Amino acid sequence: MFTMGAAERLTGLTQRQIRYYEAKGLVRLARSPSGQRLLTARDIRQLRRIRWLLQQGHNVHTMRVILAADGAGLQPQRGARENGGQWVNNKGRSTASPRTVVGR
DNA sequence: ATTCTGACA
DNA sequence: TGTCAGCA
Incomplete structure (x- = not known):
């Protein structure tokens, strides 16, 4: 440690x-x-x-979404700021924002 | 010497 | 965020 x-x-x-x-x-x-x-x-x-x-210009709020999304196998495609950016799954498929998937 | 919390700018 | 106080 x-x-x-x-x-x-x-x-x-x-x-x-x-x-x-x-x-x-x-x-x-x-x-x-x-x-x-x-x-x-x-x-x-x-x-x-x-x-x-x-x-990359993220704030604590979007980082939380991205880090949580990671746990869901998602990855931000564009510099996803507040609401912008698009998201893709592990197959490169477009998906809903992890905010919708993960919530909070 | 280091780290910790709380607080102010 | 940086920094300072007052502890442990």
Whole structure:
């Protein structure tokens, strides 16, 4: 497991950002008995993905939709901002927005 | 020395 | 988001 200091270096995100995304539910981080965040290699990958989405112009709201869609086997085709972008399934088929599929 | 939460700009 | 306080 990694500590926040390590995660900060490994992801290129600030600790402030990591805590913020955790608070927004984009990542679920385990805690040590003392309350220290313990990040797994998966968390690191997830955070790096979040960093990429951020650079692509996404906000926490659309990231949540995209990350949830991923779990449903969907992928954004265009830079899906607020409502824009089109979505495709694993076969390249156009589908409804994951907001419709996943909800919330 | 590090990390944590809460809070203000 | 950055940063600072006050803890653990």
